[in-house]
Amino acid sequence: MTMLGDRQQLSYIASQAADARLNLELETEGMTLNIGPQHPATHGTLRIIARLDGEQVVWAEPACGYMHRGYEKLTEVRTFPQVTTLVNRIDWLGSFANEVPFILAAEKLMGVEAPTRAQYIRTILFELSRIANVSLFLGDLGVQLGAITPVFLAFRDREYVLNLIESATGGRFHPNFDRIGGLKDDLPAGWIDETRAVMKKLRSFCDQIEDLLFGNEIFQSRTRGIGVIPRDVALQYGLSGANLRASGVDWDLRRDQTLPMVWDKADWKVWTHPDGDSFARCWVRLQETRESTKIVDQLLGAIPSGPVMAKVPKIIKVPEGEAWVSTENPLGEMGYYVVSRGDLGPFRVKIRSASFNNISITPWLLRGVYVPDIVTILASLYFILGDIDR
Amino acid sequence: MIALLAEVPYWGQSLLRVLGGLVAVLLPAGTIVYVFLFKMMSFMQSRLGPMEAGPYGSMQLFAEVGKWLQKEDIVPDRADARIFKMAPVIVLVSTFLLVVVVPFGPEAWFTDFETGVFYALAVSSISVLGILIAGWSSANKYSLLGGLRAAGQLIAYELPMVLAVMGVVIQAGTMNLQKIVVAQNTGSMFGIDAIGHPYVISQFFGFIIFMIAIQAELTQAPFDMPIAESELVSGYMTEYSGFRFLIFFIGEFATAGVFAMIASVLFLGGWGVPFTWFGWTSVDDVANWMNFVGPLIMFTKMMLLVFIIMWIRFSYPRLREDQLQRFAWKGLIPVALINIMVTAILKVVF
Numbered sequence: 001m002t003m004l005g006d007r008q009q010l011s012y013i014a015s016q017a018a019d020a021r022l023n024l025e026l027e028t029e030g031m032t033l034n035i036g037p038q039h040p041a042t043h044g045t046l047r048i049i050a051r052l053d054g055e056q057v058v059w060a061e062p063a064c065g066y067m068h069r070g071y072e073k074l075t076e077v078r079t080f081p082q083v084t085t086l087v088n089r090i091d092w093l094g095s096f097a098n099e100v101p102f103i104l105a106a107e108k109l110m111g112v113e114a115p116t117r118a119q120y121i122r123t124i125l126f127e128l129s130r131i132a133n134v135s136l137f138l139g140d141l142g143v144q145l146g147a148i149t150p151v152f153l154a155f156r157d158r159e160y161v162l163n164l165i166e167s168a169t170g171g172r173f174h175p176n177f178d179r180i181g182g183l184k185d186d187l188p189a190g191w192i193d194e195t196r197a198v199m200k201k202l203r204s205f206c207d208q209i210e211d212l213l214f215g216n217e218i219f220q221s222r223t224r225g226i227g228v229i230p231r232d233v234a235l236q237y238g239l240s241g242a243n244l245r246a247s248g249v250d251w252d253l254r255r256d257q258t259l260p261m262v263w264d265k266a267d268w269k270v271w272t273h274p275d276g277d278s279f280a281r282c283w284v285r286l287q288e289t290r291e292s293t294k295i296v297d298q299l300l301g302a303i304p305s306g307p308v309m310a311k312v313p314k315i316i317k318v319p320e321g322e323a324w325v326s327t328e329n330p331l332g333e334m335g336y337y338v339v340s341r342g343d344l345g346p347f348r349v350k351i352r353s354a355s356f357n358n359i360s361i362t363p364w365l366l367r368g369v370y371v372p373d374i375v376t377i378l379a380s381l382y383f384i385l386g387d388i389d390r
Numbered sequence: 391m392i393a394l395l396a397e398v399p400y401w402g403q404s405l406l407r408v409l410g411g412l413v414a415v416l417l418p419a420g421t422i423v424y425v426f427l428f429k430m431m432s433f434m435q436s437r438l439g440p441m442e443a444g445p446y447g448s449m450q451l452f453a454e455v456g457k458w459l460q461k462e463d464i465v466p467d468r469a470d471a472r473i474f475k476m477a478p479v480i481v482l483v484s485t486f487l488l489v490v491v492v493p494f495g496p497e498a499w500f501t502d503f504e505t506g507v508f509y510a511l512a513v514s515s516i517s518v519l520g521i522l523i524a525g526w527s528s529a530n531k532y533s534l535l536g537g538l539r540a541a542g543q544l545i546a547y548e549l550p551m552v553l554a555v556m557g558v559v560i561q562a563g564t565m566n567l568q569k570i571v572v573a574q575n576t577g578s579m580f581g582i583d584a585i586g587h588p589y590v591i592s593q594f595f596g597f598i599i600f601m602i603a604i605q606a607e608l609t610q611a612p613f614d615m616p617i618a619e620s621e622l623v624s625g626y627m628t629e630y631s632g633f634r635f636l637i638f639f640i641g642e643f644a645t646a647g648v649f650a651m652i653a654s655v656l657f658l659g660g661w662g663v664p665f666t667w668f669g670w671t672s673v674d675d676v677a678n679w680m681n682f683v684g685p686l687i688m689f690t691k692m693m694l695l696v697f698i699i700m701w702i703r704f705s706y707p708r709l710r711e712d713q714l715q716r717f718a719w720k721g722l723i724p725v726a727l728i729n730i731m732v733t734a735i736l737k738v739v740f
Contacts, residue, residue, distance in 0.1 A: 031531060033531055033532075033535075034531075039623060055535065055711065142707060143620060144620045145620070145707035145708055146611050146612065146614060146615075146618065146620065146706075146707045146708025147611070147705065147706060147707035147708075148431075148435070148611075148704060149434055149435050149704055149705060152435035152436060152437060153435070153436065156436055212705070213707070216706065216707060218612050218706055218707050218708070218709055219707050221709070221710075221713055222707060222708070222709070222710060222713075370710065370711070370712070371535065371621055371622075372615065372618065372621050372708075372710045372711065373710070374621070375620050375621045
């Protein structure tokens with residue numbers, strides 16, 4: 001036998017013990033179903049270990065880490081401007097929104113603030129990435145429940161938003177557009193009118209999805225009363241975003257904290273739902289997409305003129321200190337705790353991503369549900385694997 | 391066809407019947423796959439569907455079949471190999487047995503059963519066996535769950551289907567599918583015989599129940615939980631590959647076609663046109679050309695019904711297993727029983 005390192009040996013022993021425990025339990029308990037890491041329902045490599053009694057879940061646990069890429073560690077060997085390339089890939093459906101809190105944290109440490117025009121454009125792109133992200137959720141929801149048509153509508157209409165993001169930033173999925181002190185470029189000509197037209201399309205997409213899915217009796221019977229998260233449990237597990245608001249907690253970081261962003265310049269509403277079930281979570285997301293299109297529409301008309309980049313040195317050295325900035329990302333609260341020792345790159349970065357906390361509730365939530373409801377609940381919790389594993 | 395081929399020796403007749411059965415099952419199945427699955431679904435989903443193989447992708451099915459035939463026939467290690475290999479064949483055989491009693495014209499049929507309805511309902515449930523053993527023998531948990539779900543579902547929905555057909559049988563006074571067709575086309579409603587008497591009008595609730603029940607029997611959405619790709623990967627078909635998967639795939643659509651044929655025989659007047667249009671009074675008067683036009687009429691009606699089945703399939707999400715059972719036992723079956731009662735009373739009154 002080859003010699004194993006201490007850590008490898010420990011993990012080997014641990015895996016053996018886990019197998020033994022599982023075998024022991026297999027004889028007395030029902031069937032253990034391994035959903036994932038390669039399973040059509042988990043759109044990524046999340047693995048849910050569920051012990052079943054018939055089709056009822058007795059015990060379930062998410063096993064994550066199959067896609068861990070070590071971004072927190074990687075940031076320590078990058079310079080500050082380079083980090084955006086990494087954090088882009090955390091929640092890959094709403095990449096621009098990932099860059100913003102990190103850049104804001106760095107700006108906070110440096111004591112610079114982006115010009116107003118840059119703040120407006122940031123907020124607009126932030127909301128566009130939310131729309132791109134959540135519109136795919138709305139389509140995917142149908143597939144998870146067996147309706148194959150909505151997802152194609154979602155892909156069609158998300159494409160318009162991605163085109164907008166691409167024409168402004170140059171990247172469809174990974175814009176890498178945010179800079180410390182502002183933005184890389186100004187908006188291209190004609191972008192604002194185009195965005196207005198697309199927002200109109202997206203609003204009609206929301207209506208379409210509402211007709212196709214949310215009004216459907218089967219959809220309602222599959223989601224109403226399924227996976228109910230009461231208000232206090234949601235708070236205990238540290239849920240955030242739409243999952244928390246669907247449990248009746250009126251909490252939205254866009255409104256509740258003051259950042260150098262311009263959400264307060266637009267008139268919009270934070271939607272909550274009292275039920276806390278799967279339907280409520282989906283419904284809140286649908287309404288949020290509509291609100292986002294409203295925010296974008298209002299901000300487009302109010303973009304002031306001016307530079308998009310503040311005066312920052314060519315070589316960015318962030319002064320010593322620590323900063324925590326979090327924003328309301330498409331999936332929930334996303335925050336970065338940045339520690340700097342005055343070097344070119346961060347000394348340590350802690351990433352708080354929404355999905356990781358959101359799926360921590362699954363062992364509590366999946367107990368006692370049926371196998372089909374696992375899919376409904378996971379779909380309605382809405383996670384992105386990159387956001388869980390980082 | 392018996393009458394048409396009276397001069398042909400017995401072995402020739404048998405051969406022709408087998409070929410006819412193949413055509414009657416596989417041709418509609420292929421058409422359904424191409425027209426509805428590839429094209430209609432694509433248009434509903436704002437995309438083009440297959441466009442490369444042949445004009446407008448019309449050769450796509452052949453390309454797919456070629457692909458499947460080339461694939462390795464994988465049998466899982468722990469599977470019960472003999473039964474595993476047998477399962478798809480059983481499913482397809484039940485479809486072939488089903489088409490045997492369907493009349494395609496005044497003299498174009500494979501066999502003329504006095505108890506055709508009874509036979510059709512009986513052989514249609516053979517496919518449950520195939521699905522159940524496919525799920526069981528695959529040695530896969532997803533397959534097992536899918537197989538068990540399918541068994542529960544198919545048994546639950548057989549009952550409303552049988553009960554819905556009962557109404558038709560009471561009205562026609564016969565279990566012979568050919569005579570049911572004739573009864574509809576020679577009948578009259580309130581003295582008006584311009585469109586005959588298709589039972590879809592007088593047995594409307596029966597028709598709706600029958601269509602819902604065959605939607606479930608075919609495991610099409612919203613009743614597709616045996617396959618449920620987002621939960622069970624692919625249900626009882628998970629471990630199948632190559633031509634065995636192809637048999638399941640073709641079987642699914644062939645069965646859809648054959649069930650639609652039976653529905654059109656029972657409720658839409660089958661191969662016939664109202665006999666008064668041409669001054670016919672009984673099946674003996676019907677002109678010989680109906681043996682060739684009849685199958686086309688039948689095909690049209692079948693496609694219409696398959697269109698409805700597929701339309702629902704593409705637009706609805708999936709029910710949950712317990713909701714499905716509740717729907718069958720608490721919804722469809724009581725309504726079907728009431729339908730039978732009312733039909734029987736009216737039959738006696740008029």
